[in-house]
Amino acid sequence: MKKNNRSKKAMLILEDGTKYEAYHFGAPVSSSGEVVFNTAMTGYTESMTDPSYKGQILTYTYPVIGNYGIPSPSYKESIHEFYESDKVQVSGLIISYYSNRPYHWNMYTTLSDWLKENEIPGLYGIDTRFIAKKLINKGGSMLGKILIMEQENIPFYDPNKENLSKKVSTSKKIIYGNGKYKILLVDFGLKNNILRCLLRRNCTIIRVPWDYDFTKEEYDGLVLSNGPGNPNIYEKPISYIRLAMKKERPIFGICLGNQLLGIAAGGYTYKLKYAHRGHNQPVVFIETGQNFITSQNHGYVLDTTNISREWKIFFKNLNDNTCEGIIHDFKPFFSVQFHPEASSGPTDTEFLFDFFINLIGSSRRLQK
Incomplete structure (x- = not known):
């Protein structure tokens, strides 16, 4: 968008x-929340949904946002094809340069109009990389607010x-697909691509609320x-996870799910000095030494100091050596802090869904 003489x-x-x-x-409304940054070059639609x-004001360090608009709001098997939920979840958007002449073959609307539809404000004309540096020195986030100057503070x-x-989970049980493997999916605020990844692997999915x-x-x-x-708020589901572990059926935790499984196993979480957000977070698969680039968005991390020796570190972050996943020595339980379903971001670790399905197959054979 061209600079002009009008005042900010x-x-x-x-x-x-x-x-x-x-x-x-975007929408001419004021908003407040936790200001965080993301270094991704693409995928703003997926991140914002x-x-x-939820509750965060997203700041993009990539200088041009909005250039391919927003894709069509179409559904496939009752799941949104291009969004990770049914609406914009961020509390606000901060970017450097807004591209107001977008083009893409699947464009439905502009980013600004989409924000207006969802009543979310956006700001541009700010040095977002400078903000990111400031946030890094404050642990990766700070509280902030977007004020439209004609409005009250x-x-x-x-x-x-x-x-x-409570605000983002499903409120009722929903069933997807009719596949061979029956998956119970606890929705703490899930991304739609987790559903898509499981459905592609011949699953029937039973999606239930966070406190079910x-x-x-x-x-x-x-x-x-x-x-x-904050993962420590979820006391009720943590108690259910502990009971589920006694069944010894395969368990797969993703992001917050990794933290909750770790707490259920005896660990605890703390807030990172430098949060992990973006599409370029490197992790190492401990068993093989193989490295992967992953998509991440988290400010808390699991500390495994107090977890029993039956658990091992599954993946580790190559930037700060923090835990990126845990796995049990002989029970079919594992979890990862990053997003193997990607969307957006690299799909290098989608094989973990196959690993989960293989655990289910092995577990079935042992039960016969």
Whole structure:
């Protein structure tokens, strides 16, 4: 979008009092939340509809956003084809340069109009890489608010003090597919591509709410989805996971699901000094030494110090050596902190869904 002589009509204010004047696009409303940054070059549609970003103001360091617009709102097998949930989940968007003349063969609308439809504000004309550097020195995030200057001031909001799964999880049991493997999927704020990855692998999926008592359900495998917020808030599902572990049916945790499985196994979580967000997070598969580039979005990480010796580190982050997954020595339980379903981001670790299905097959044979 070309610069013009009109004055900037909006502002980003961080909790330390720093103010950034900006131009406004999207919905003309003020908003507050946790300001985080993402280094990805593409995939803004998928990230903005990812429930893991609930309560967060997303800042993109890539300089041009909006150039391919927003894809059509079409569904396949009752799952949105191009979005990771049914609506925009972020509380606001901060970018450097807004491309207001987008083009793509599957474009349905512009980014600005899409934000207006979802009542989400956006700001542009800010040095987002400078903001990212500031956030890095504050642990990867800070509280902030977007103010439209004609509107009244609003308070800061900390999403980490709230159970966000209540806002983004399904409210009822939903069944997808009619495949060979019966998967119970606990929805803490799942991305749609987890559903797509499982359906491609001949699964019947039973999707249940975050606080659903699944301990009496029959299933071949249990998946604990990604989701937003502080993992220590989820006491009820952690107790259900502990009971599920006694069944010894295969368990696969993703992102928040990794943290909850780890807490259920005796570990604890803490907030990272430098959060992991973007499409370029390198991890190492401990067993083989093979490296992978992964998509990540998390500020908390699992500490395995107090977990029993029956558990091993599955993957490790190559930047800071933090835990990126755990696996049990002889029971079919494992989890990863990154997103093997990608969408957006690299698909290098999608093989973990095959690993999970193979565990189910082995478990079935042992039960005969």
